[in-house]
Amino acid sequence: MTDKAEEEKLACPSCGKPLTEDEGGWHCECGFRAYRTMRGTEITPDELMKIFAGQGSELSFTSKAGHPYKQKLKLSDDKKKLLFDIHSEDTGLNCPKCGKPVLEYEKEFSCEDHDFRCWKNTRGHLITRDELAAILEGKCGELGFTSKAGKPYKGTLKLSADKTGLDFAFIDRKKDGDTK
Ligand SMILES: [Zn+2]
Numbered sequence: 086m087t088d089k090a091e092e093e094k095l096a097c098p099s100c101g102k103p104l105t106e107d108e109g110g111w112h113c114e115c116g117f118r119a120y121r122t123m124r125g126t127e128i129t130p131d132e133l134m135k136i137f138a139g140q141g142s143e144l145s146f147t148s149k150a151g152h153p154y155k156q157k158l159k160l161s162d163d164k165k166k167l168l169f170d171i172h173s174e175d176t177g178l179n180c181p182k183c184g185k186p187v188l189e190y191e192k193e194f195s196c197e198d199h200d201f202r203c204w205k206n207t208r209g210h211l212i213t214r215d216e217l218a219a220i221l222e223g224k225c226g227e228l229g230f231t232s233k234a235g236k237p238y239k240g241t242l243k244l245s246a247d248k249t250g251l252d253f254a255f256i257d258r259k260k261d262g263d264t265k
C-alpha cells in the first residue's frame with residue numbers, strides 16, 4: 086500500500102533518485118542533504134521542490150541578534166546541499182548599531198546581523214554607497230526624491246534615533262547659509 090507521502094516523494098536534485106526523509110530532513114546516497122530546519126525556520130517539502138526548481142521563495146529567518154529578515158534558499162553548484170541565496174557585497178561600511186560590516190544586497194543595505202537595514206530605493210531616490218557613508222556620518226547633503234505622484238522634492242536622510250534604519254528629513258531652509 087502506498088500512502089500519500091510515498092507518492093509525493095521528492096527526487097534528488099543531484100542524481101534523480103527518490104530522497105530519503107528522516108527527522109532531520111532529506112538525504113540521498115549520492116551525498117545530497119537538506120535540513121528540515123535552517124536557522125530555526127522549517128523548510129517544507131513544497132518549498133524544497135521550489136528551491137530545486139530554482140524558484141525558492143523568501144523565507145523568514147531570525148538573525149543571531151534576534152532580528153527577523155527574509156532570505157531565499159538555493160541549491161549549491163553541485164546540487165548536494167541548500168545554501169542561503171545571498172547576493173551581497175561588502176560596502177566597506179560598519180553597522181552603526183553593532184559595528185559589523187554593512188552589505189549591499191540587490192534591493193537594500195543591511196548589516197550582517199540585520200539590525201541595521203535600509204532600502205536602496207528610498208522615496209524614489211536610489212541611495213549610493215557614498216551617500217550611505219555620508220548618512221551614517223551624519224553628513225548627508227540634499228538629495229532629490231520623487232513622490233508617489235511623480236513629483237520631485239528635496240530632502241535629506243539621516244540615521245534613525247535607534248540606529249536601525251534611516252529617517253527622512255526636509256532641509257530647513259530658514260537657516261541662512263547653513264548648507265549642512
Ligand atoms: Zn542523489
Ligand SMILES: [Zn+2]
Nearest residue numbers: 180183196200
Ligand atoms: Zn549590525
